[in-house]
Amino acid sequence: MRAFALLALLAAHACSTPPRSPTVEPATWELAGTITWEGHFRRPHETRTIPATVRVQRGMARLRIDLAETWASTRPASTTTFVASEREPGCRVRPPGAAAFTCERAGEAGDRLVALLRASDDPAQPAMVRRWQHPRLGDIADRAQWATTAAGPELHVVWHRDHDRAELRLRPVGGPTTASPPDDAFAVGEPTLRDRPPVPARFSTLAPGVHALVLPDADTRSLVVEFADHVVLCETSTDNGAGERLLAAIERHLPGKPVRHVLCGHYHPHYTGGLRPVLARGATFVAPQGLAEFGREIAARPFRDPPDALAASGRTAAVEPFAGQWRHADAANELLAVDIGADSEHTDEYVVFVLPRQRLLFQGDLGWFVRGDATQAGGDRARGLLRAIDARQLPIDTLVQGWPTVGRVTMPLQDLRALLAR
Ligand SMILES: [Zn+2]
Known part of the structure; x- marks a missing residue:
């Protein structure tokens, strides 16, 4: 993470143009910690906390996020992949075990997670807060915020989906790399449309x-x-x-x-x-x-x-x-x-x-x-x-x-x- 801030500083000194634009610089950074889910357990507000990792890759004017969750130590992690354009909202989402990506529009869950993580590549970043009205929960906020802990910087993310809510607590793993991820990391094939417009009952x-x-x-x-x-x-x-x-x-x-x-x-x-x-x-x-x-x-x-x-x-x-x-x-x-x-x-x-x-x-x-x-x-x-x-x-x-x-x-x-x- 700090290397990112350093790169920005170097770029700013190297010429008079604005600091590096993270939107075009290929890079990979990883975070590891936990994800806490709420929504579908035995009683209201019951949660389950499991290990999770997040890998963010930038390149080809796109951003890819892999969210890997370990529900049981005996099973492989289930990974959700998000691929978004750096310039346009909305993203492509591939759920765990699925072969194909589906399209999500601006403001949907994947788009909001991408926006939170995109804005959080450096512990010096201010909190990112996005307030919106959830059709079931009402006026709420998704947020991403770095905190200083005894063990070092920790990213705290609150993320709401249609039917559940997640909190991530993540620490940087190693440093970010500036080597370009392979181009096929950003390939999404022919995404299926998940559009199911509301119809009368x-x-x-x-x-x-x-x-x-x-x-x-x-x-x-x-x-x-x-x-x-x-x-x-x-x-x-x-x-x-x-x-x-x-x-x-x-x-x-x-x-x-x-x-x-x-x-x-x-x-x-x-x-x-x-x-x-x-x-x-x-x-x-x-x-x-x-x-x-x-x-x-x-x-x-x-x-x-x-x-x-x-x-x-x-x-x-x-x-x-x-x-x-x-x-x-x-x-x-x-x-x-x-x-x-x-x-x-x-x-x-x-x-x-x-x-x-x-x-x-x-x-x-x-x-x-x-x-x-x-x-x-x-x-x-x-x-x-x-x-x-x-x-x-x-x-x-x-x-x-x-x-x-x-x-x-x-x-x-x-x-x-x-x-x-x-
Ligand atoms: Zn049920």
């Missing part, structure tokens, strides 16, 4: 009074349970925009039936991300204690610039905690929300939605998944789900799954037992 009826809403671009399926003069929405998809699309579909397909209660199976972003717009319409969030607390936190997220529907409404979110299970019924329908907790083998609290009159059970991501053309049972999670169904003698014959949205939507309970027994 797909509405379908699973059984009398029980409807599904799928947002294909978000890869989420929500459940709408219809009562005499209102509906209950279960699972709110990924973010504010997705939540608005769910509400628009309910207004279109079930006019005159407002969402009176909203529930989420578990705290992960694909289930709780669209809660705010539903709360803005006056629905009550019903959840087990921990998830109810998380709902209050979601309602308190800063959406000031600009205000979202909840912030603009001025409403205090209505939250109703329950323990064990919550029953809601009228002459038209009946819904039982059951917290199966640790039986989910996924999160500390996990709500499944039982429709006793239709003998259906809707669950988010426990039952099965599709590999190639084959449907496979969800291992420990599926076993835990069956354990919870049997222990409570839940009155159901058929399972409905929220995620993934591709592959099977429903499965007879007996078929899941058979699949697990294989």
